Amino acid sequence: MKIAVTSQNFLTITPHAGKCRRFLILGRNEQGELVELDRLDLPKEMSMHEFKGLQHPLFDSDVLLTASAGQGFIRRLQQERVEVICTSETDPYRAADAFLEGEPLPAVEADAHHQKSAPIMPKFG
Known part of the structure; x- marks a missing residue:
């Protein structure tokens, strides 16, 4: 199993998956140890x-x-059968x-950038 992790610094899990260009690719080796399989350092x-x-x-x-992803990013990856999991870890x-x-x-925690809600309508009269 290949696990991609958003990591702009290649050290920690970072937010804004849709704009992220650096990813760690992790998986288990033949001994069952979790190891880095690859790094992606993509152009913009x-x-x-x-x-x-x-x-x-x-x-x-x-x-x-x-650490965070918008609904468009999540849908796009789900279409390609990639499960997206947001975590504070x-x-x-x-x-x-x-x-x-x-x-x-x-x-x-939900953040204002990715949280979807109905607009607040003004009350008249």
Whole structure:
């Protein structure tokens, strides 16, 4: 199983998955240890926010762990059968290991940028 993790600094799980260009690709080796399989350091036009093509390196992952993602990003990856999980866990290895062990990941608080709500309508009279 390939787990992509948004990580602009290649150290921690970072937010804004759609604009992220750096990803750690984690998985288990033959000994069952969680290891870094690859790193993606993509040009700006390959961020999912900009990408319009058919085949993207993230589509080869089974799961993507991130600190935040918009609904468009989540839908796009789901179309490619990549599960997107938002978490407040900052350690990529701890998050990936917890996911692989079937343990729940700490949830993120909803933020104003990604939270969808109906507009507030003015009251007349």
